[in-house]
Amino acid sequence: MSTVTATAVEDRPRTLRPAVLGLPLRPRLVVMCVGTALAAFGVFCLGLALGDYPVPLVDVVPALWRSGARGTVFVVHEVRLPRALTGVLVGAAFAASGAVLQAITRNALASPDMVGINAGATTAVVAGIVLGFGDTLGTPTLGLAGGLLGALAVYLLAWRRGSTGFRIVLVGIGVSWMCTSATDYLLTRAKMHQAQEAVGWLVGNLNGRGWEAVRPLGVAVAVLLPAALLLAGWNRNLQLGDDVARGLGTPVQLARGLLLLVSVALVSFATAAAGPVLFVSLAAPQIAQRLARLSAPPVLLSALTGVLLVSGSDLLARHLLPDTDLPVGVVTGAIGAGFLLRLLVRSNRAGSGG
């Protein structure tokens, strides 16, 4: 919670701003990034240490490199690490994707479910479960294919001599309605156990994720997150409006297309691994933006916030109720909502508006 108290620190006068990657360096942003990263790492280690077979916290980090007692290494490295890493990657992917999308649409309420990704992935997976072709194709494949198809449909339908951020959001709403209505219809036709399985996936879940979930997602995040950071300059210009961005020399359509592609790919891979853990992509960028006191969500800090949010939620989900493994989505929803409200109240008190 150290990051929360740190927001109370006074704004330092920022006269000197050396540029990094063409962006001004903000001391507050750097402090927040480091703080959030440390907190996230702490929660990550705690998640590896706690469980039916508790591991002392000091033994966790060596066990990551397979040094220590054999039992400890097995529990940490083989049993808990894949799930924890999936949580880290999912959090980073959802949050970074949300940050990019909120910036290009210039809308704080934009989240990847608005551009058809979650809706497409959900419909594909639920159809797979209810109509019975899910077992042969595999839920992650269906989620990935559905998400990409949904996003492609939105982008193509929104294209009319170029695209605008607002039109993409509007078309995304329309596509989401269609997909959600199809999902609702399938759910009313499903057998009870199918409906339960589908709802369990719909909430977002890290239970029983192994290395096979980590690898594709790890590669995707390793490629796409740096890409999102490299494109941050364009992202910043796009927020000034298409005309100003063009005046600043940004190839508007190319930039928006690439940024959208990065955002879509990130969230599709994450959804394929864990289901739609919706709140993260919406809340983490907003939380990060308020932590850094910027006018748009910063990508790296958003990603770190997302990691903290998902890792912490999964830790709680595993230990909140003694006999049941709650889906992580239930806890991210509750925690994220509480945190967002808290920040909202704080910013209201400070008189700086929402």
Next chain:
Amino acid sequence: MTPAPPPPAPLRRAIAYLPAAALLLAVLCLLSLTFGSRAVPIGQVAEALFDRARVDPQIEAIVWHVRLPRTATGLLVGAALGLAGALMQGLTRNPLADPGLLGVSAGASFAIVLAVAAFGASTAPTNLIWYAFAGALAGAVSVHLLGGLGRGGATPVKTALAGIAVTFLLGSFTSALVLQNPLALDRFRFWAAGSLTSADAGTLWQVTPLLAAAAVLALATAPALNSLALGEDVAAALGRRVGLIRLRATLAITVLAGTAVALAGPIVFIGLVTPHLARMVTGPDHRRILALTLLGAPSLLIAADVLGRVVARPEEIQAGIVVAFLGGPFFIALARRRRLAEM
């Protein structure tokens, strides 16, 4: 007010369109009474309506106990959703403001799941409506309170963020309950599809005065919304009390949207799009937008309900599903053709 002449063309068009919209609504209501798993000819419908004693008791039962409450639910829910959407868009000056953002759907969903989980299968569908209503109101009130905390009061952005937070908080509780309780899931999945069949005549009579009062309040707020469209400062300079306008509109929106969700489950499209359609016909005057929405929104919902009964005979597709599935492409076409942002 200075005698600035209003743009005449939209006025004339609106005056011509209102009777047309009323006629369309009447025709759709008749269709809704005749179509279904058993088709009842219009002649027999009229006979059943006006001369109950003389018709076949089976047909009398179909018309009076199945089709009439269903059509009335469509009328009430459609009108309520349309008015709530139009008011919200006018109040927030945001073309994407949707009553669902207020926390009513989330509150109602959670209340229903909680009621089923706590009281089990004995909960009758009509009782669920009252739980949903209480949940919807609680959701909306908490969103408004949270959005208005601290200095500056409630602004549209803060309220929307509070709405999202409450929606996700209650949504995650709902998911947790539904995953633990198969019976709650079973009730919930049918409720979430959005159907006009759950309310009976008694419940409808009970909610009608409430809805009527909220609708009057909504229509009475329309002139003030016209001033508000010029910006809050201008509205205040024109002598409007912005806080009071907000309070009245918020009250009306909450009651309208909350009742609609309680009666029929979460239904999209109607609240968001019908005000835009009405605005295309009438121009920017909120009095005319609200009047046309009042007639147009129930037409859309009843048409969707009739369609859902016809396409899958002898089974039915819930009105909420039909609305969303057909509304999607329509909304996309609209987004491609016109700038929805122009308000």
